[in-house]
Every structure is written in structure tokens, then in C-alpha cells.
Amino acid sequence: MTENEQDRVKNLLQQTLPPVEDQLSGDLWPRMFRRLEEHPAALATPASGWCWTWLDGALAFGILGLIAVFPSAIPLLLYNL
């Protein structure tokens, strides 16, 4: 496609879809607040973003089990931390 063709398509596009005017109907905070209220778990999420999942629990349980059965594995685990 030549530059001339590109310019013609650009011009056609600009004629077809003019920039839209900004018409925000008002403050959107009440709607945002409603959404936050509908999902209270989101509000309770710690700011650090850390969340204990079942997988974390399973991994911790597995490591504790490993240590209980093979105490000699402790130095190896510490080395890999």
C-alpha cells in the first residue's frame, strides 16, 4: 500500500469516525462504591495482596510432614530457601 493510499484511507476513516465529545454524566463514585459493597471480600483483601490459599496450606503441610519423617532434610530445605 502506497503512502498516498494510506492517506486516503486515513482521511476516509477520520471523516467517518470523528472524535467523540466528552460527556461524563456525573460523579461515578456512587456506582463504584456499590460495586465494592457488592464484593465485600475485595474490601477485606489485605493491601499487601498476600492471600493464604489452600495450595499454600497443602505445601506447608507437606513440608512439615517431610521434616517430621526426615529430620535430616532440614539443612537441605534451609539451603534451598
Add this chain to the structure above:
Amino acid sequence: MEGGSTNVLSNFHHGSSTTSEAAFETLFRLHQRAVYRWILRIVRNHAMAEDLTIETFWRIHQSRARFDPARGFEGWARRIATNAALDFLRTERPVAELPEELPARAEADTAITAEIRSRTAEAFRRLPPKLRIAATLAVIEELPHKEVAEALGISVAAVKVRVFRALRLLRNDLSEQGIKP
């Protein structure tokens, strides 16, 4: 002002639950119009732009742990808003309802009829969303390629490639309909 803004960003990122929520509200009120305006440029629908503004701030709220106060809020929010708008364009029906009479620019070319404008708009909606968003921002809104690149998280060269591909696909689509731009 600078110090206050820094405090708000810091509280939003790692404040206690209460201070973080208060900081979020402050950031929402400060930036809602800019985010809305940015999304409106992409989706070109006021009601949808409002919905996506809420969605954008919802995502911001959910991912505040990943926010880096040192890099500023505006750019981060714009990236999230762009992704929210892109997700919307991906799920949008290929040919949505178009207004009967598409508004023309004040300095409209009289040789371009309403039918040609309507078909062009339809062809534009058929473009892949990634190309459409790049063309919308770079060609219709005439934003600098650097600004478009930052919003899309790609290089300036990639923006140019996407715009070029969008224009070529558009030309081919219109040619198939017997319209020679």
C-alpha cells in the same frame, strides 16, 4: 500538593485497610474523568465508557498490591483502562448497531456519502480489536505514536505496524465492497 499526592499513592499501595480505601476513593475522584475520556476515545460509546471506567477502577482496586507508586498512577491506570476496553472490543459483536446517520466532521468531504461512511464504519468494526484500537488512537484521535505505544504496552514500531495493517485490511475490505478510498 506533590507531597499530598505521594501520600495518597503510598496509602493506596500499602496503607491499612481504612487508609487504603480512603486513598482509593481520592484517586477515583481525581482520575475518573481522565480514565473515562480515555476509554471513550476507544469504545466511542458514552454508556459503555462509564461501565468500563468502573471496571477499570475495580481492576485497579484488585491489583493495588502490584502498583508501584514510584512509576505514577496515570500511566498505570491508562494501561489497565486500555486492557479493559480491549477486552470489551473482543467480546463485542462484529457488527453492532450503528446509528442511522453517522455524524460527520464539521469540515466533512461532501464526496464521501453517508453510505460510504456507514460501510467504512462497519468495515472498521470488523478489524481485529488490537489493530482497531491502535488505529483509533493513532489515526482517529491523532495521538502521538509514543503515547499509543505506552498505553498498549508495545513499542512505537509495533504501533506503526498495527496502524499500517489496520489501514491495509480496511482498504481491502472496502475494495471488496466496490469502494475505492
